Amino acid sequence: MENIRVRIAPSPSGNLHIGTARTALFNYLYAKKTGGEFVLRIEDTDLERSNQEYTQNIFDSLKALGLQWDEGPDVGGKYGPYYQSERFDIYPKYAQILLDKGYAYECFCTPEELEAEKEEAMKNHRAYVYSRKCMNLTEEEKAGLRAKGIKPSIRFKVEHKELIFNDLVKGELKFDTNLIGDFVIMKSNGTPTYNFAVVIDDMLMKISHIIRGEDHISNTPKQILIYEALGAEVPKFGHLGMILAPDRSKLSKRHGATAVSDFVKQGYLTDALINFVALLGWAPSDGVEIKPVDEIAKDFRIHDVSSSNSIFEYDKLNWMNGQYIKKMDISKLTDMALPFLSKYDSAEFGEHGLSKMSRENLEKMIEITREPITTLSELEHDCAYFFGEDVDYTEGMETLQKPDAKVVLNRVMELIDGYDFESDEDVHDKLADLRTEFKEKHNMKPKETMWAVRAAVTGRTRGADMARTMTILGKDVCIHRIKKALEF
Ligand code: GLU
Numbered sequence: 001m002e003n004i005r006v007r008i009a010p011s012p013s014g015n016l017h018i019g020t021a022r023t024a025l026f027n028y029l030y031a032k033k034t035g036g037e038f039v040l041r042i043e044d045t046d047l048e049r050s051n052q053e054y055t056q057n058i059f060d061s062l063k064a065l066g067l068q069w070d071e072g073p074d075v076g077g078k079y080g081p082y083y084q085s086e087r088f089d090i091y092p093k094y095a096q097i098l099l100d101k102g103y104a105y106e107c108f109c110t111p112e113e114l115e116a117e118k119e120e121a122m123k124n125h126r127a128y129v130y131s132r133k134c135m136n137l138t139e140e141e142k143a144g145l146r147a148k149g150i151k152p153s154i155r156f157k158v159e160h161k162e163l164i165f166n167d168l169v170k171g172e173l174k175f176d177t178n179l180i181g182d183f184v185i186m187k188s189n190g191t192p193t194y195n196f197a198v199v200i201d202d203m204l205m206k207i208s209h210i211i212r213g214e215d216h217i218s219n220t221p222k223q224i225l226i227y228e229a230l231g232a233e234v235p236k237f238g239h240l241g242m243i244l245a246p247d248r249s250k251l252s253k254r255h256g257a258t259a260v261s262d263f264v265k266q267g268y269l270t271d272a273l274i275n276f277v278a279l280l281g282w283a284p285s286d287g288v289e290i291k292p293v294d295e296i297a298k299d300f301r302i303h304d305v306s307s308s309n310s311i312f313e314y315d316k317l318n319w320m321n322g323q324y325i326k327k328m329d330i331s332k333l334t335d336m337a338l339p340f341l342s343k344y345d346s347a348e349f350g351e352h353g354l355s356k357m358s359r360e361n362l363e364k365m366i367e368i369t370r371e372p373i374t375t376l377s378e379l380e381h382d383c384a385y386f387f388g389e390d391v392d393y394t395e396g397m398e399t400l401q402k403p404d405a406k407v408v409l410n411r412v413m414e415l416i417d418g419y420d421f422e423s424d425e426d427v428h429d430k431l432a433d434l435r436t437e438f439k440e441k442h443n444m445k446p447k448e449t450m451w452a453v454r455a456a457v458t459g460r461t462r463g464a465d466m467a468r469t470m471t472i473l474g475k476d477v478c479i480h481r482i483k484k485a486l487e488f
Contacts, residue, residue, distance in 0.1 A: 004036025005208045008062075008069075009198065011043045012054035015259035016061035018312070019213060019243045019251065022277045025293075026240060026305065027211050028067045029278070032297035039205055040072030044085045045197060061260035064270045066293055071205075079205040084197055091192040094200050094230065095154050095185055103229035104185060106152035107134040108145040129181025130155065154186040156196075156226060163221045168209070168238030170307045175221040183222055195219055199226040207235050211302065214239040238302055241309040243280055248311070256314050267340060267376030268317065272324035276317045280310035290323055322374040334359075334366045340376045344387035352388050352477065361472045368464035385458040386472060389480055393488070396455030400488045404444060405452035409482050411437070412453055416478065421471050428467035456485035 006027040010020050031038040042058070044050035059074065071077025081087055098104035107130075109117075114130075121128040135157065137145075142152070163175045185196035192200070198219075202210065217239050227234040245255040257263045263273055271292070278296050279289060282305050325333065344354040357365070369382045385391045399405060415434060421427050431453065435446040454466055457478055463469065470478050 002208055003206070004031065004034045005039060005206050006031050006036060006211060007039035007041055007202065007205065007207050009041045009043045009201070009212075010058050011046065011049070012051060012058055013046065013049035014054055015057040015261050018258055018260060018263065018273075018277065021061065021065060021067075021260050021274070022243060022280050023212055023240060024062055024067050025065070025274060025277055026282070026300075026302070027209075029293070029297045029300040030209065030211060030302055031070070032294075033300050036208070037070045038067075039077070039079075039207065040069035040082060041201060041205065042073055042083045042085075043194070043197070044083055045088075045191060045194075047085065050085075057259075057261055061264075064264065065260065065274045066270070067274075084201065087197070087201065088191065090204070091186065091197060091200055092190065095192075095196070098156065098185070098226075098229055099154065101229065102157070104154050104156050105135050105182075106137070106142060107155045107182075107184070108137070108142070108150045108152045109134060110150070127179060129179065130183070132182060135182070151188040153184045153188045155182040156185050156222070156229070158182050158222075158225060163224060165220070165224060165234075165237060167217075168211070168236055168302050169241075169305050170214070170217075170239055173217070173220075177221060177225065180221060180225075185226070195222045196226065199223045199230075202235060203227065203230065203232045209236045209238065209302075211238040211240065214241055238305070240305060241281055241307055243312050244309050246311055246313060251312050255312070267378065268321050269324045269328065269336065269376070271328075272317070272321040275324075276320050280312065281306045290320065318374040322372075325370050325373060325376070330363050330367055333370065334363045337366050337376050337379050338362075340379045341383060343380060344383075349388045354387065357386070357472075364468060365464075365472055368468050382463070385460060385463065386469070389477060390484065391457075391459035391481060393455070393459045393485065395461055396459045396485075397488065399451045399455040399461060400485050402452075404442065404448065405455070406486060407442065408434070408438060408444070408449050408452040409456050409486050412456075413479065413482055413486075416475060419475075421475050424468050424471050427470050431467055456482045 008020070008024040008027050010016065010024075028038050030036065040062070042055055044055065055073075062069070069075065071079065071082065073082045076082075095104065099106070113133075117131055118128045134152075134155070145152070158177050158180045160178050163177050165173055167173050183195065184193050186192055220237055220239070224234050243251050245251045247255070251258055257266055257268075260270075260273065264270065274293055275290060275296070278293070282300065283289075284291065284296070285299050328336075338354075341354050346353070349356075365383060365386050366379075369379060373379065373382060393400065412434065415430055419430075431450070434453075435449045438444040438449045439446060450466060451461060454463060455461060457466070457470060457473065459481075473481075
C-alpha cells in the first residue's frame with residue numbers, strides 16, 4: 001500500500017471548532033486504521049486574523065480529545081516547517097515554475113478594474129470569470145506597467161475542460177472548469193492565496209489523502225489543476241458532509257457551544273465529545289455507539305462515511321456525556337469536577353469549603369451525585385449543600401413546615417446526639433430504623449420520613465444518598481442544620 005499521509009490544516013482565526021475536530025478525528029482514524037501518518041499544519045498566513053492564543057487552543061483541544069499528531073509544529077517532522085507563515089519563501093519558486101511553463105501569467109489589473117468587470121458581469125446576469133485581459137501582455141507592456149509602480153498578481157491559467165474526480169466520500173464529481181476563471185495564486189504583495197499555498201504544502205508534505213469538509217469542494221478543481229500543472233501526483237480527496245444544528249441551519253453559537261474548549265467549560269468530557277463527534281457521519285458496524293477512539297479506529301472505513309449532512313443533536317450529546325460520567329474512574333472524574341466546584345472555595349464557606357474537604361469525601365460526594373447529571377457543570381448546583389454550615393431551605397420549606405416533619409426531626413436529633421457516625425452502613429441502618437419506627441408508630445410512609453430528614457440536612461427535596469451525605473457532612477453540621485430546620 002502507498003504511504004498514507006493525511007493532515008488537518010486549521011487556520012487559527014478562532015478556537016478549535018467542533019466541526020474541525022470531526023475533520024481531525026476522521027483523518028486521525030484513517031491514519032490509525034491504515035498505519036499512516038497524521039500531520040498538523042497551521043495555516044496562519046492570514047496574519048491579521050490568526051493569533052497565538054487560537055493556535056494554542058487548537059493544540060490543547062486536539063490533545064485533550066486524544067488526537068495526537070505524528071508531525072506538526074511542536075513535534076517536528078521531515079517536511080516542516082509546519083506553520084504556513086514560516087513557509088512564505090517556498091511559494092514564489094513554484095509560482096515561477098508555473099509562469100515559466102505557461103500555466104500562469106502576471107496580472108496587472110487594479111482592484112478597481114476587477115470590480116468594474118464584476119459589476120459588468122452582474123449587470124448582464126453572468127457568473128463572473130476573469131476576462132484574461134492580462135494573459136497576453138507583451139514584455140514591453142508589462143515593463144511599462146511595472147514602471148508605473150503597479151505590482152502584478154499571478155493568475156493560474158485554467159484549462160477549459162470537464163474535470164472529473166472520484167471523491168472518497170461523495171463518489172464521482174464533475175466540474176466544468178469554464179466556470180472557474182483564471183484565479184490568483186500569488187497576490188500582488190507576494191503572498192500566496194489559500195488554494196495555491198495548500199497545494200504546495202500538501203504536495204511537499206507528501207499528503208496522500210485530503211479529508212475535509214464539503215465547504216471546500218469548490219476549491220478542489222482549482223487545486224487539482226495546480227497539481228496537474230506541476231506534474232505532481234494528485235492526492236485522493238474525501239469531502240465530509242456538513243454538521244448542522246437541530247434546526248438544520250449552520251451550527252452556530254446561538255445553538256450552544258461550538259468550540260471544543262467551550263464544551264469542556266460547560267462540563268462535557270472530552271472522551272464523550274470525541275465519541276459523539278465520530279458518530280456525525282459514521283456508524284459502528286456492530287451498532288454499539290459508545291466506544292473509545294482506539295476501537296472506533298479499528299472499525300473505521302472512509303468509504304462508510306455518509307455523504308450527507310449530519311445533525312448535531314445536543315440532547316444526544318448530553319445523554320452520551322451522562323453515560324461517560326457514570327462510568328468514568330472516580331478519581332479522574334473528581335479531578336475533572338473540581339473546577340466546577342470552585343465557587344465553594346471562597347472564604348464564606350470557611351471550615352466547610354471545598355479545599356477543606358478530604359479527598360476521600362470529595363470522591364464520595366462525586367460518586368453519590370454523578371448518577372443523574374449529564375454535564376459536570378450541574379455539580380455546582382447538585383453539590384451545593386455539601387458546603388458551608390447552613391443551607392438554603394427554599395426548596396425544602398414546604399416539607400419542613402408539615403407538622404410530621406418536626407416529630408421526625410426531633411427523633412433524629414435524639415438518635416444522632418451522643419452517637420458517632422461510625423460508617424455509611426451504620427448511618428444507613430439508623431435511618432432504616434427511623435423509617436420503620438415512624439411507619440409503625442405514626443403510620444408515616446418511609447419516603448415521607450426521609451423527605452423530612454433530607455429537607456432539614458440539605459434544604460432540598462431530592463439529592464444524593466442520605467446516609468453517605470450525612471457522613472460526608474459530619475455529625476456537627478447535620479445537628480446544626482436539623483436544629484435550624486426545627487425553627488421553621
Ligand atoms: N485552512 C483551511 C481551513 O481551515 C484548510 C482547508 C483544507 O483542509 O484544505 O479551512
